[in-house]
Amino acid sequence: MGFFHRHRGLTPYLLLAPGLLWLGLFFLVPLGFLAYQSLQSGTIDFGYAFTWQWSNYWDAIRDYHGHFIRSFLYAGIATLIALVVSYPVAYWIAFRGGRWKNLLLLGIVAPFFVTYLIRTLAWETILADHGLVVNTLRDVHLLGILGENGRILATSTAVVAGITYNFLPFMALPLYVSLEQIDGRLIEAAEDLYSSKLQAFLRVTFPLSLPGVVAGTLLTFIPAAGDFINAQLLGSPKNHMIGNVIQSKFLELTDYPAAAAMSFVLMAIIVIMVLVYARIVGTEQLTG
Amino acid sequence: MTTVVVPAKRPRPSALSATWAFVKRHILTVYSLLFFVYLLLPIAIVIAFSFNNPPGKFNYVWHGFTLKNWQHWDGVPDLRNAIFLSLKIALFASILATALGTAIALALVRYRFRGRASTNILVFLPLSTPEIVLGASLLTLFLNVTSFITFGFWTILIAHVMFCISFAVVTVKARLVGFDRHLEEAAMDLGANEVTTFTKVTLPLIAPAILAALLLCFAISIDDFVVTYFNAGNEQTFPLFVWGAARVGAPPQVNVIGSAIFVIALTIMLINVLVQMRREKRGLA
Numbered sequence: 408m409g410f411f412h413r414h415r416g417l418t419p420y421l422l423l424a425p426g427l428l429w430l431g432l433f434f435l436v437p438l439g440f441l442a443y444q445s446l447q448s449g450t451i452d453f454g455y456a457f458t459w460q461w462s463n464y465w466d467a468i469r470d471y472h473g474h475f476i477r478s479f480l481y482a483g484i485a486t487l488i489a490l491v492v493s494y495p496v497a498y499w500i501a502f503r504g505g506r507w508k509n510l511l512l513l514g515i516v517a518p519f520f521v522t523y524l525i526r527t528l529a530w531e532t533i534l535a536d537h538g539l540v541v542n543t544l545r546d547v548h549l550l551g552i553l554g555e556n557g558r559i560l561a562t563s564t565a566v567v568a569g570i571t572y573n574f575l576p577f578m579a580l581p582l583y584v585s586l587e588q589i590d591g592r593l594i595e596a597a598e599d600l601y602s603s604k605l606q607a608f609l610r611v612t613f614p615l616s617l618p619g620v621v622a623g624t625l626l627t628f629i630p631a632a633g634d635f636i637n638a639q640l641l642g643s644p645k646n647h648m649i650g651n652v653i654q655s656k657f658l659e660l661t662d663y664p665a666a667a668a669m670s671f672v673l674m675a676i677i678v679i680m681v682l683v684y685a686r687i688v689g690t691e692q693l694t695g
Numbered sequence: 696m697t698t699v700v701v702p703a704k705r706p707r708p709s710a711l712s713a714t715w716a717f718v719k720r721h722i723l724t725v726y727s728l729l730f731f732v733y734l735l736l737p738i739a740i741v742i743a744f745s746f747n748n749p750p751g752k753f754n755y756v757w758h759g760f761t762l763k764n765w766q767h768w769d770g771v772p773d774l775r776n777a778i779f780l781s782l783k784i785a786l787f788a789s790i791l792a793t794a795l796g797t798a799i800a801l802a803l804v805r806y807r808f809r810g811r812a813s814t815n816i817l818v819f820l821p822l823s824t825p826e827i828v829l830g831a832s833l834l835t836l837f838l839n840v841t842s843f844i845t846f847g848f849w850t851i852l853i854a855h856v857m858f859c860i861s862f863a864v865v866t867v868k869a870r871l872v873g874f875d876r877h878l879e880e881a882a883m884d885l886g887a888n889e890v891t892t893f894t895k896v897t898l899p900l901i902a903p904a905i906l907a908a909l910l911l912c913f914a915i916s917i918d919d920f921v922v923t924y925f926n927a928g929n930e931q932t933f934p935l936f937v938w939g940a941a942r943v944g945a946p947p948q949v950n951v952i953g954s955a956i957f958v959i960a961l962t963i964m965l966i967n968v969l970v971q972m973r974r975e976k977r978g979l980a
């Protein structure tokens with residue numbers, strides 16, 4: 408019956424072609440251009456020339472290692488907080504949610520329905536000087552530890568808080584999915600065999616939820632490390648991350664080669680960290 | 696003969712451990728409810744401040760209730776254009792990305808072919824690349840071909856389709872995996888050709904997944920800031936408008952649009968969830 412039958416082997420390629428072409432042209436090829444740009448020298452006024460300018464990379468690391476370290480530190484802390492904060496809730500929904508599960512999950516993703524920038528601006532209001540959060544922290548004598556000069560806004564605490572909030576659903580959802588798939592009888596079996604609730608959790612539930620922990624931490628950490636919006640809106644220049652530098656070098660200073668080199672360093676570090684992490688955790692669930 | 700099963704002797708819960716268990720169960724519930732308060736607090740602030748009546752430019756402190764921001768939602772220069780551009784881009788990008796993504800998902804789930812593993816990786820990669828790298832690399836591409844394309848509508852659209860494709864693939868694939876192929880075989884056995892089988896059997900069955908992919912892509916596109924910021928040139932989408940406005944103090948109209956988007960998205964999702972809950976209930980009964 409026509410073309411499809413005579414060329415069955417071709418069908419998958421015909422289906423793939425348009426989409427993969429798009430990804431190739433506008434995802435892979437641009438990465439090539441970025442690499443090419445990162446080894447150029449010159450300025451926007453006099454033009455750029457390809458000169459195998461490896462020094463762009465060394466300069467990026469030498470001049471901005473502080474920003475790199477801060478990015479990964481903030482992203483790491485935010486990821487850890489997100490994991491600890493959302494694990495119990497994911498557990499609660501998975502095991503106690505009953506028929507309200509889907510409604511509760513909707514609550515988890517609700518922040519995504521508010522434009523990213525607008526919900527970050529809302530944190531500006533919440534953390535504002537003389538606001539509720541600042542006053543409460545002052546009352547319990549934590550302001551001196553978490554804030555600076557009696558402020559929360561424009562400190563690293565505010566930036567980490569913003570990052571944690573903004574990427575929380577990325578952590579909670581995969582955790583929920585892996586917890587939901589656990590066969591409750593396994594936990595019962597452990598308890599029948601005289602394990603305490605805590606032992607059952609540590610030796611049955613938690614290990615079985617590890618794929619969710621891995622997926623959640625990656626989904627939170629990767630965008631967090633490249634973020635610059637929280638540092639821009641909630642932090643001060645002292646809290647700027649590598650994303651802020653890349654953004655301003657590309658769009659304000661038009662120092663394309665340096666910015667391209669930094670983007671590559673950022674990506675390389677993330678790829679290495681992901682590989683090491685996957686190695687340690689030993690989960691083969693990365694590509695789904 | 697009856698066997699009496701003697702239950703294994705377990706330590707009888709003492710009053711203390713019973714109380715502890717009670718507290719523990721409720722601690723989890725109380726904690727979870729507090730978590731939701733934390734999660735929804737900024738949203739409440741956004742909505743509340745859309746009704747604020749600030750005397751000047753700064754919409755950070757409560758000054759009293761008013762409806763005028765909602766009545767004059769486009770009372771700020773450029774806001775209306777930004778919203779329409781965002782809607783236009785989200786509409787085209789979600790349709791195009793869902794079409795391309797559905798085709799990829801069909802190929803990945805249905806066929807064994809050479810290059811399947813690398814296709815999976817290529818689809819996965821954009822999802823695991825920081826947005827700033829996606830935006831920056833596209834910018835360097837466009838900068839190098841400025842004679843063919845100018846920054847604006849088309850560059851934004853190209854970018855949005857690019858990062859939406861992977862989300863569409865993942866969404867449709869998840870649905871296709873649990874799909875009963877016998878239905879299609881039955882149609883073919885009854886003399887339908889591949890095209891008829893696809894339009895009459897396959898497509899209706901995966902329609903919910905396609906709709907989900909469309910909605911997801913639309914939502915991601917309309918919310919995107921980073922990639923758009925790098926590739927918009929002088930055009931302004933709604934998130935870019937917010938970014939510009941935030942530097943000088945965002946007007947309450949920003950909260951109005953933010954609240955409206957939230958309410959619309961929430962309503963669509965709520966309907967979806969309630970329909971699902973009803974279906975489950977009927978299934979149980």
